[in-house]
Amino acid sequence: MKWQGLLRFLVIGVGVLAFSALAQAQEHKAWIEIEPDNSHLKIKAYCRNNASEDCVLRYNLTVQKRGKSGRTSSAQSGSVYLPSQSEKCLSQLGLGVSLKDEYEIKLEVYKDGKLVAEDSVSYP
Numbered sequence: 001m002k003w004q005g006l007l008r009f010l011v012i013g014v015g016v017l018a019f020s021a022l023a024q025a026q027e028h029k030a031w032i033e034i035e036p037d038n039s040h041l042k043i044k045a046y047c048r049n050n051a052s053e054d055c056v057l058r059y060n061l062t063v064q065k066r067g068k069s070g071r072t073s074s075a076q077s078g079s080v081y082l083p084s085q086s087e088k089c090l091s092q093l094g095l096g097v098s099l100k101d102e103y104e105i106k107l108e109v110y111k112d113g114k115l116v117a118e119d120s121v122s123y124p
Contacts, residue, residue, distance in 0.1 A: 031046050043063070043091075046087055049084060056081050060076075062106045068098070106118070
């Protein structure tokens, strides 16, 4: 009898924690859009606030390039006010690309110092 009660408690507790983590993970969404155009690459980083309250978020966008001339890296960061149920373009970049260049692009979004959303894209 005691084991059944304990087992129910554990199952319910794990379910509540999983639901809470899922709900928190869906409060903010980050994504990267890339648009190749001849010898250029347009990069746009976005974030959506699905929460019921407005918030201020910090973001970091990093781009790492590997090509015949070696490796380079660049980063942009900033803060953005995002009203509830809205989305915003956080950053836009334009890069010149060569035939054999490879790019790793990563977006991280933080709220109160905690990572709340992220995305990454490789090109090509």
